[in-house]
Amino acid sequence: MPHSAFTAVAVRARAASTELALATRATKDATLEAMADALLADVGPILAANVADVDAAAASGTPDHLIDRLRLDESRLAAMAQGLRDVAALPDPVGEVLRGSTLANGLQLRQVRVPFGVVGIIYEARPNVTADAAGICLKSGNAVLLRGSSSALQSNTAIVATLRRAAGGSGLPEDVVQLVPGEGHESVKELMRARGLVDVLIPRGGAGLIASVVEESTVPVIETGVGNCHVYVDSAADLDMAERIVLNAKTHRTSVCNAAESLLVHEDVAAEFVPRIVRALQEARVLVHGDASFAACDGVVPATEEDWGTEYLGLEISAAVVPSLDAAIAHIRQHSSAHSDAIVTDSQSHAQRFVAAVDSAAVLVNASTRFTDGGEFGFGAEIGISTQKLHARGPMGLPEMTSTKYVVTGAGHTR
Amino acid sequence: MPHSAFTAVAVRARAASTELALATRATKDATLEAMADALLADVGPILAANVADVDAAAASGTPDHLIDRLRLDESRLAAMAQGLRDVAALPDPVGEVLRGSTLANGLQLRQVRVPFGVVGIIYEARPNVTADAAGICLKSGNAVLLRGSSSALQSNTAIVATLRRAAGGSGLPEDVVQLVPGEGHESVKELMRARGLVDVLIPRGGAGLIASVVEESTVPVIETGVGNCHVYVDSAADLDMAERIVLNAKTHRTSVCNAAESLLVHEDVAAEFVPRIVRALQEARVLVHGDASFAACDGVVPATEEDWGTEYLGLEISAAVVPSLDAAIAHIRQHSSAHSDAIVTDSQSHAQRFVAAVDSAAVLVNASTRFTDGGEFGFGAEIGISTQKLHARGPMGLPEMTSTKYVVTGAGHTR
Numbered sequence: 001m002p003h004s005a006f007t008a009v010a011v012r013a014r015a016a017s018t019e020l021a022l023a024t025r026a027t028k029d030a031t032l033e034a035m036a037d038a039l040l041a042d043v044g045p046i047l048a049a050n051v052a053d054v055d056a057a058a059a060s061g062t063p064d065h066l067i068d069r070l071r072l073d074e075s076r077l078a079a080m081a082q083g084l085r086d087v088a089a090l091p092d093p094v095g096e097v098l099r100g101s102t103l104a105n106g107l108q109l110r111q112v113r114v115p116f117g118v119v120g121i122i123y124e125a126r127p128n129v130t131a132d133a134a135g136i137c138l139k140s141g142n143a144v145l146l147r148g149s150s151s152a153l154q155s156n157t158a159i160v161a162t163l164r165r166a167a168g169g170s171g172l173p174e175d176v177v178q179l180v181p182g183e184g185h186e187s188v189k190e191l192m193r194a195r196g197l198v199d200v201l202i203p204r205g206g207a208g209l210i211a212s213v214v215e216e217s218t219v220p221v222i223e224t225g226v227g228n229c230h231v232y233v234d235s236a237a238d239l240d241m242a243e244r245i246v247l248n249a250k251t252h253r254t255s256v257c258n259a260a261e262s263l264l265v266h267e268d269v270a271a272e273f274v275p276r277i278v279r280a281l282q283e284a285r286v287l288v289h290g291d292a293s294f295a296a297c298d299g300v301v302p303a304t305e306e307d308w309g310t311e312y313l314g315l316e317i318s319a320a321v322v323p324s325l326d327a328a329i330a331h332i333r334q335h336s337s338a339h340s341d342a343i344v345t346d347s348q349s350h351a352q353r354f355v356a357a358v359d360s361a362a363v364l365v366n367a368s369t370r371f372t373d374g375g376e377f378g379f380g381a382e383i384g385i386s387t388q389k390l391h392a393r394g395p396m397g398l399p400e401m402t403s404t405k406y407v408v409t410g411a412g413h414t415r
Numbered sequence: 416m417p418h419s420a421f422t423a424v425a426v427r428a429r430a431a432s433t434e435l436a437l438a439t440r441a442t443k444d445a446t447l448e449a450m451a452d453a454l455l456a457d458v459g460p461i462l463a464a465n466v467a468d469v470d471a472a473a474a475s476g477t478p479d480h481l482i483d484r485l486r487l488d489e490s491r492l493a494a495m496a497q498g499l500r501d502v503a504a505l506p507d508p509v510g511e512v513l514r515g516s517t518l519a520n521g522l523q524l525r526q527v528r529v530p531f532g533v534v535g536i537i538y539e540a541r542p543n544v545t546a547d548a549a550g551i552c553l554k555s556g557n558a559v560l561l562r563g564s565s566s567a568l569q570s571n572t573a574i575v576a577t578l579r580r581a582a583g584g585s586g587l588p589e590d591v592v593q594l595v596p597g598e599g600h601e602s603v604k605e606l607m608r609a610r611g612l613v614d615v616l617i618p619r620g621g622a623g624l625i626a627s628v629v630e631e632s633t634v635p636v637i638e639t640g641v642g643n644c645h646v647y648v649d650s651a652a653d654l655d656m657a658e659r660i661v662l663n664a665k666t667h668r669t670s671v672c673n674a675a676e677s678l679l680v681h682e683d684v685a686a687e688f689v690p691r692i693v694r695a696l697q698e699a700r701v702l703v704h705g706d707a708s709f710a711a712c713d714g715v716v717p718a719t720e721e722d723w724g725t726e727y728l729g730l731e732i733s734a735a736v737v738p739s740l741d742a743a744i745a746h747i748r749q750h751s752s753a754h755s756d757a758i759v760t761d762s763q764s765h766a767q768r769f770v771a772a773v774d775s776a777a778v779l780v781n782a783s784t785r786f787t788d789g790g791e792f793g794f795g796a797e798i799g800i801s802t803q804k805l806h807a808r809g810p811m812g813l814p815e816m817t818s819t820k821y822v823v824t825g826a827g828h829t830r
Contacts, residue, residue, distance in 0.1 A: 018748075022771055101793070107782060109792060116804050117774065195629070199804050214610070218630060220805040241827040248829035333433070355822050356437055359532065367522060367825030376830075377524060377821070378516070389531050389614050389818035390635040391806040403804035406792075407770050410782030412656035414663035415791075 005181040006190040010145065010197040013118045016175035017143035021115045023172060025092040028139055031170035032088035035138075036081035038166040039131065039159070043077055049158035050127065057151050065255075069125045070152055080131040080159075083381070087135040090380045093399045094141045108409040113402045115141030116199040120180075120191050121383075122147045122213060124205040127155040133204075134163050134177045136383045140401035145198065147180040147188055192217035199403075204384050207311065222391060224384030227257030227339035228311045229369040232328040232354070233277075234345035235268040241366060242273065242344040243280055248368040249342065251284045255313050257385060258340050258372045262308065263319040264328045267293075270321045278319075286315045293321040308335040325350050329357045336360055339387050340372040361387055361394040420596040421605040425560065425612040428533045431590035432558035436530045438587060440507040443554055446585035447503035450553075451496035453581040454546065454574070458492055464573035465542065472566050480670075484540045485567055495546040495574075498796070502550040505795045508814045509556045523824040528817045530556030531614040535595075535606050536798075537562045537628060539620040542570040548619075549578050549592045551798045555816035560613065562595040562603060607632035614818075619799050622726065637806060639799030642672030642754035643726045644784040647743040647769070648692075649760035650683040656781060657688065657759040658695055663783040664757065666699045670728050672800060673755050673787045677723065678734040679743045682708075685736045693734075701730045708736040723750040740765050744772045751775055754802050755787040776802055776809040 020028075039046070050072040057067050099111040119142045121133045130146055137144035148156040156179060164174040180191055192201060195218045203213040207226045214221055231249050233242040249260035265273055270293055278297040281288055288294060289303040300319075307318040308331070322328045332341050342364035343354040351365045362372040372395065374382025379397030386392045392400035435443075454461070465487040472482050514526040534557045536548045545561055552559035563571040571594060579589040595602055607616065610633045618628040622641045629636055646664050648657040664675035680688055685708055693712040696703055703709060704718040715734075722733040723746070737743045747756050757779035758769040766780045777787040787810065789797025794812030801807045807815035 018772070018774075021774075103791070103793060107786060107791075111809075114774075215633060220635070220803065222805070238827070244827060244829050252830050351824075357433070359433075359436075359529070360820070362821040362823055364823040365825065367823050367828040368830055370830045371522060371823055371825075371828065372821070376518070376522075378518060388635065390637070393819050394526075394821045404808050405775070406777040406787070406809045408777060408779040408782050408786055409766075410780065410786075412653070412659060413782040413786065414659050415667050415783055415785045 004190060006187050006194070007197070009178050009181055010118065010194050012175040013143040013145055013178055014197055016173035017115065017117045019173055020138070020143055020176050021094070021117070021141050023141070027171060028092065028141070029088040031138060031167055031172055032084045032135055034170045035131070035135065035163050035166040036084040038162045039077055039081045039084070042158070042162040043074060046077060046155065046158045046162065047072060047074070049154040052154045053152055062151070066125055070127065070155070072127055072155060076128060080128050083132055084135040087139045087381045087398075090139065090398055092139065093402050096399070098404060105413060106411065107413055110407045111404050112407055113399065114405045116401065116403050118143045118145065118198045119401070120145045120147065120194075120198045120201040120219065122188065122191070122201065122203045122205070122209065124149050124209065125152055127152045127159060129204065130156045130159045131163065132381075133383060134160075136381050136398065136401060138167075138176060140398050142401060143176045143178075145178055145180050145191060147191060150183045153183065189216065192219060195219050202384060222384070222386050222396070223388040224386055224396075225257045226311060226337045226387060227259065227385075228261050228309060228335060228337040229258060229339055230262045230264060230332050230336055230341040231260045231369065232264040232322075232332070232341070232343045233266060233269065233273060234325060234343055234347065234350050235266040236347035236350055237266075237269060237344040238346055239269060239273050239276070243277055245342065245344055245366070245368050246277055247280055247284060249370055250281065250286055250317050251315070252368070252370050254315055256370075258369050259313070260342075260369050261311050261317060262335065263317055264322050264331060265319070266325070266328070267321050267323050274321065281317065284315070286317055289316065289318045291320040294319045311337065325353060329354060332358050332360075337387055339385065340364060340369040342367060342369050361385065419605060421602050421609070422612070424593050424596055425533065425609050427590040428558040428560055428593055429612055431588035432530065432532045434588055435553070435558055435591050436509070436532070436556050438556070442586060443507065443556070444503040446553060446582055446587055447499045447550055449581040449585045450546070450550065450578050451499040453577045454492055454496045454499070457573070457577040458489060461492060461570070461573045461577065462487060462489070464569040467569045468567055477566070481540055485542065485570070487542055487570060491543060495543050498547055499550040502554045502796045502813075505554065505813055507554065508817050511814070513819060520828060521826065522828055525822045526819050527822055528814065529820045531816065531818050533558045533560065533613045534816070535560045535562065535609075535613045535616040535634065537603065537606070537616065537618045537620070537624065539564050539624065540567055542567045542574060544619065545571045545574045546578065547796075548798060549575075551796050551813065551816060553582075553591060555813050557816060558591045558593075560593055560595050560606060562606060565598045568598065604631065607634060610634050617799060637799075637801050637811070638803040639801055639811075640672045641726060641752045641802060642674065642800075643677065643724060643750060643752040644673060644675050644754055645677045645679060645747050645751055645756040646675045646784065647679040647737075647747070647756070647758045648681060648684065648688060649740060649758055649762065649765050650681040651762035651765055652681075652684060652759040653761055654684060654688050654691070658692055660757065660759055660781070660783050661692055662695055662699060664785055665696065665701055665732050666730070667783070667785050669730055671785075672726075673784050674728070675757075675784050676726050676732060677750065678732055679737050679746060680734070681740070681743070682736050682738050689736065696732065699730070701732055704731065704733045706735040709734045726752065740768060744769060747773050747775075752802055754800065755779060755784040757782060757784050776800065
């Protein structure tokens with residue numbers, strides 16, 4: 001293997017992970033508190049670095065909403081520090097015994113949570129992810145290799161420098177937190193091919209980023225966060241409830257992965273519900289891409305085939321009338337990104353069938369898709385929402401950032 | 416996507432998986448019993464197909480031990496049938512509630528085990544894997560795409576035909592069990608790239624097969640079964656116990672992944688233990704590839720650097736003297752395939768340090784590496800032994816063949 005700058009960083013991460021895996025909860029929590037203190041102490045240099053990123057982004061014509069994601073201020077920095085303290089307060093997943101028994105031959109068997117080792121995180125514009133991801137990885141005993149977007153490079157460099165100093169000051173290796181060196185695609189590629197040095201890769205960002213990581217990586221990947229979420233309004237729905245849930249799921253926050261992107265309505269309630277929900281959505285300034293039934297309403301644009309698979313992340317929604325519960329299920333199975341899909345119904349049998357047949361990370365009954373969230377689920381911290389089936393599915397908290405190990409203790413046992 | 420023969424098969428598997436996911440335990444168990452009965456009823460055609468495979472292998476000069484793996488007889492067929500009945504008797508993992516709580520806002524949250532959907536298994540010569548894998552996948556609610564070796568094609572075709580008829584006769588789609596069509600690498604490649612149609616790929620076989628699947632697959636992979644397992648004899652070891660464990664781990668069965676391939680001895684006990692264990696191993700016809708300390712004994716051949724990473728799967732072992740516990744740990748961390756590594760010691764502190772610092776799927780104290788096995792662990796059935804950290808690590812039983820889903824039930828909840 002050529003000893004590139006990346007390899008050197010990954011080898012140091014591996015060595016740091018060995019030490020971190022053996023660290024006590026007390027040491028890890030003290031380090032997280034020290035990191036929080038250090039972020040607040042270093043507010044000057046961090047915000048100065050961020051101003052440089054923001055200015056460069058503005059000069060290159062970056063749209064305002066992306067610049068807003070990139071921008072830090074004292075209150076966002078305080079939130080990052082508080083996030084690290086919140087992680088310190090959570091239980092340590094490492095060392096938890098998941099199974100334990102004494103076998104018939106007297107062997108003692110235990111399955112114990114252990115850290116992965118080295119985790120790579122590839123993410124986009126928000127520099128607050130840098131501290132969040134570092135905190136979750138540290139608490140779960142993993143060294144982390146962070147790869148943010150080049151637009152946030154100066155901010156991320158400043159934040160990581162602060163976090164590393166705090167780690168070193170708390171008796172852990174500074175290399176438990178590192179930025180992936182280099183700016184081009186080559187260094188991301190090295191990260192994706194570093195099987196053996198990096199144990200898990202978690203891309204956080206848009207569908208394009210995630211697809212390219214899945215395609216190119218030989219390191220095991222946990223996919224997160226693409227959400228083409230559906231709300232299905234059943235024939236047995238309370239239509240007042242349905243309206244509240246559709247509006248909440250679509251408009252409460254539009255740029256997030258658990259926002260609704262598609263509405264399905266059972267034909268038995270379509271005559272009443274379609275005009276009503278179109279009016280309500282339009283009052284909330286939502287553009288409806290509708291099938292023929294919806295397109296009969298003023299202001300609805302005809303949906304194309306592509307709309308059914310589109311994650312708008314804005315004030316737009318696709319909408320269709322379906323002839324049956326099973327047609328709704330089939331539509332969702334075909335088009336959903338398998339993140340979060342909801343049914344509104346008062347029918348127990350319809351709810352049961354929907355829950356069983358919709359193959360998504362979260363299936364919601366009479367609740368907004370917006371509830372699929374580590375915070376809402378009470379996990380305390382979230383590294384992302386997995387939309388894959390292997391290892392972790394749905395919101396990922398600290399336990400999902402670990403592997404396990406079997407410990408078998410005998411007294412000279414042989415077969 | 417071109418509609419190849421493979422795509423057609425995978426699309427049928429996907430459809431069958433939807434039906435199978437909703438099947439009750441009673442239906443699945445009845446199907447497994449019917450499959451067992453059918454294997455016994457079809458002994459004639461299955462053994463005839465196997466004779467054709469065995470004859471072709473013999474004619475092409477296949478070594479005897481590979482022909483032995485390929486060969487079926489009435490007792491092996493009876494064992495396959497019994498394996499299916501054993502799986503029927505195990506609890507159904509699907510539907511198990513792993514977590515459940517009512518959130519502060521009244522939302523009811525449950526995390527429930529669900530099948531993956533479609534599982535691909537790529538395996539080598541043994542045709543009994545065909546029935547074993549089909550049974551485990553069926554019980555865990557997964558449709559399976561089986562890709563055995565071309566040397567076993569006629570045997571596998573006959574077995575799968577029998578299993579499919581039994582599935583159909585029990586009211587499940589026959590397509591819950593299918594062989595991947597085609598013989599060349601192209602069709603394996605299609606299987607490995609069928610992301611979206613196939614949920615998980617499990618290669619079972621040698622290191623070369625597994626490495627190529629990991630390299631080429633975009634479908635998530637669970638690596639299994641490469642075992643470069645170590646036994647470390649500590650300064651505080653009971654040397655009688657150490658001798659028994661080393662001999663058992665090396666010679667009880669040599670062709671399996673949990674057999675020991677490397678022996679490390681602390682220098683404080685080397686003068687006594689090295690000549691003794693070399694003699695005992697040689698009496699058991701084991702060739703020792705030793706470092707300088709071991710090579711001083713008659714009949715020991717000098718180990719090359721390559722030996723430390725070699726899985727012999729035969730009557731050979733690499734052996735070295737190490738200056739300390741930490742040197743043993745470092746050696747194992749560098750060379751182990753992270754399957755199973757054992758320490759023999761009466762020191763509580765040494766055992767603790769070894770268990771914490773050796774980063775393998777199973778770490779054994781005063782017990783033979785041969786115990787890392789789903790049967791020995793009491794899992795009842797095993798699809799393989801995972802040596803990766805994502806999703807499952809160590810012996811994989813039925814629960815490891817599932818994913819989970821969050822079910823969130825509200826009463827019109829919005830954020």
